Each structure stands twice: as structure tokens, then as C-alpha cells.
Amino acid sequence: MYLAPGSVSIHATAIVHPNARLAAGVTVGAFSVIGEHVEVGANTWIGPHVVIEGHTRIGVDNRLFQFCSIGSAPQDKKYAGEPTQLEIGDRNTFRESCTVNCGTTQDRGTTSVGNDNWIMAYVHIAHDCVLGNHIIMANSTQLAGHVHIGDWAILGGISGVHQFVRIGAHSMTAFGSMLGQDLPPYVMASGNPAEPRTINAEGLKRRGFSSDAIAAVRRAFKTLYRNGLLLEDAKATIANEAKSCAELQPLVDFLAHTGRGIIR
Numbered sequence: 001m002y003l004a005p006g007s008v009s010i011h012a013t014a015i016v017h018p019n020a021r022l023a024a025g026v027t028v029g030a031f032s033v034i035g036e037h038v039e040v041g042a043n044t045w046i047g048p049h050v051v052i053e054g055h056t057r058i059g060v061d062n063r064l065f066q067f068c069s070i071g072s073a074p075q076d077k078k079y080a081g082e083p084t085q086l087e088i089g090d091r092n093t094f095r096e097s098c099t100v101n102c103g104t105t106q107d108r109g110t111t112s113v114g115n116d117n118w119i120m121a122y123v124h125i126a127h128d129c130v131l132g133n134h135i136i137m138a139n140s141t142q143l144a145g146h147v148h149i150g151d152w153a154i155l156g157g158i159s160g161v162h163q164f165v166r167i168g169a170h171s172m173t174a175f176g177s178m179l180g181q182d183l184p185p186y187v188m189a190s191g192n193p194a195e196p197r198t199i200n201a202e203g204l205k206r207r208g209f210s211s212d213a214i215a216a217v218r219r220a221f222k223t224l225y226r227n228g229l230l231l232e233d234a235k236a237t238i239a240n241e242a243k244s245c246a247e248l249q250p251l252v253d254f255l256a257h258t259g260r261g262i263i264r
Contacts, residue, residue, distance in 0.1 A: 011048075023060070037083075038071065041090070054102045055083050059090035059115070067097040074101045074127030076145065082109075089115040089133075096121040103128045107146055114151075132169070150185060150250075152207060154200075168254050170207070172200045182262045184224070185250045186217050194263055196225050209247065216245040225264065 006024025010016055014028045017036040025043035028034065032046055035053035041060035046052070049066045056071030064070065071086045073079060084103040087110055094100070098119055103110040107128035114133040119125075123137045126145040135149055138157035143149075147161050150169030159177045161167070168185030178192040186199045199221045204214050220241060224234045235255045242248035255262070 006042075029066070035071070054086055056086040056088070056102070058088045059092075061091045062088060063093045065094060065096045065098075065121075068094050069097075069099045070094070071100065071102055074104050074145070076104050076106070076127055078106060079104055079127075084127075085110040086113075087111070088113045089117075091115055092117045092119065094119045094123075095139075098123045098125070100125040101127045104145070120157075126163075138175075152203065154203070156190075162260070164260055166254070166257070166259055169250055170200055170203055172203065179263070181260045181264075182254070184254050184262055187221065187263075189263055196221070196263055213245060213247040216241065216248055217251075220248055220251055231262075231264070 008022050008024065008026050010028040011030040013030045014032045016028060016034045019036045020034045021039040023040060023042040026040050027045045029046055029048035029050065031048055032050040037055040038052050039057045041058055043060055044058055044062040046064050047066045050064050050068045052070045054071035082105050084105065086100060086102045092113060101111060104127045111125065111127055111129050113131045116133050117131060117135045119137050120139045122140040124142045126143050128146045129143050130148045132149060132151040134152045136154045138155060140157055141155045141159045143161045144163035146164045149167040152170045153167050154172040156173050156175040156177060158175060159173045162180045165179050166182040168183055170186050171183045172188045173179065173194060174190030176192065177190050177194040179194045183189055188197050188200050189195060190197055199217050201214055220238045223229065223237050238248060239252045242252045
């Protein structure tokens with residue numbers, strides 16, 4: 001194995017493939033297994049009973065708690081052993097028993113997790129998902145394949161997300177929400193199936209959005225969901241308002257892509 005200069009701590013019971021690459025400051029806990037094509041960045045802590053396999057690259061300062069399964073083959077019957085990838089950024093936390101799969105050749109071939117994400121216990125991130133930064137996923141949240149999640153989104157415990165669904169930045173789902181269609185930026189949703197309820201105003205305040213920007217987002221929510229407009233008319237109205245409020249542009253861009261359609 002390649003061990004970078006500096007202190008690398010590998011428990012005597014851990015199994016690390018000779019071709020794995022571990023940077024300085026990495027800790028590998030008891031009974032963990034690290035595969036041949038794995039690269040782990042500096043100061044990442046890998047707890048006991050963690051399995052990291054596949055073509056997986058992990059950045060710096062991550063924490064992986066016990067019984068996580070990282071980089072395993074996708075749960076896709078079309079998968080035939082292709083060398084697809086998993087890329088995890090920096091400063092992410094994966095709590096107990098999380099599962100994150102590699103990508104498939106039917107999509108981009110790579111599952112991606114950004115930086116500074118807080119992934120709680122029993123979360124599943126399926127093949128070809130793309131996660132941004134500063135995301136919180138509460139216990140037992142389940143992502144099907146090809147899901148995209150924007151920065152600062154929060155998914156409540158036991159939320160379920162259908163394949164190919166997009167979740168916009170700064171959005172939020174309540175406990176037990178089932179998303180079968182796209183969730184636009186800033187919107188809070190709940191239910192099975194999930195329905196739009198209001199905007200994530202408190203989250204926007206915490207992230208420094210001005211009162212004027214939050215008011216504009218609130219008006220856009222009413223335009224989209226409360227004024228009885230056809231979707232195309234609502235999109236045109238919001239696009240016009242975005243000319244004087246830059247914070248609405250992410251919503252305009254999100255609505256421009258159809259995909260599975262938005263919850264409405």
C-alpha cells in the first residue's frame with residue numbers, strides 16, 4: 001500500500017489492500033477493510049467495521065463511523081462489473097451503517113458527494129447520485145439512483161427520494177416525506193406523496209439572506225403554488241422578478257429543466 005509520509009494509524013485487525021493509497025493522518029479502525037482501488041485523503045478517520053471498496057476516492061478530514069459500506073457495486077441489474085467510481089469530497093461525516101454505491105455506465109459513471117455534508121445513520125446514497133455541499137440527511141433517508149441534491153438542502157428522517165429526482169438548494173423535507181418529483185430550491189415539503197408547504201425562511205436567515213431576498217422568495221413561492229397560475233405562466237412571472245432579485249435566479253434555472261416535473 002502507499003502510505004504518505006507522516007503518521008498513518010492502521011489497527012492490527014484491519015485489512016488494507018497493498019495497492020490502496022492512504023494520506024498522512026489517516027486512521028483505520030478495527031476490522032475495517034479497504035480495497036485495492038481506494039484513495040483516502042489526509043486526516044480522514046475510518047472507524048471500526050467499515051468497508052471501502054471499488055474505485056473510490058475520499059478527500060480530507062472525513063469521518064466514517066462503524067459499519068459504513070462505501071463504494072460497493074451499484075444495486076442495478078444492468079451493472080456488469082464496469083470500473084465505475086465514487087468520489088467523496090472533504091469534511092463529510094457519515095454516521096453508522098451508511099451505504100454509498102459507485103456509479104453506472106448508464107449515467108455519468110460516478111457517484112459524487114461534495115464537501116461539508118452531514119450524513120446520519122442508515123442513509124443510502126445509490127448509484128450516480130450527485131450531492132452538493134452543506135447537505136444534511138437525517139437518519140434512514142433513502143436516495144434511489146440518479147438523484148441530484150443542491151447545496152444546503154435538508155432531508156428529514158426516513159425521507160425517500162425516487163430515481164432521477166432533483167432537490168434544489170436550500171430546500172427541506174419533513175420527517176417521512178416521499179419525493180416522487182423534483183423539489184424546487186427554497187421550498188419546504190412534507191407528506192406521502194410530498195407536497196409544497198412553505199419556504200425554508202429560517203434556513204435562509206441563518207445563511208445570511210436579506211429580508212428583501214426572503215420576501216422575494218416568498219412571493220415566488222406564492223406565484224408558483226398559491227396564485228392559481230399555469231406552470232408556464234408562473235415560471236415567466238418568476239423569471240421577470242429575478243431581473244431585480246439575483247436570489248431568484250437559481251429557482252428560474254431549476255424550473256427551466258423538466259425532468260420528472262416539480263411537486264405541485
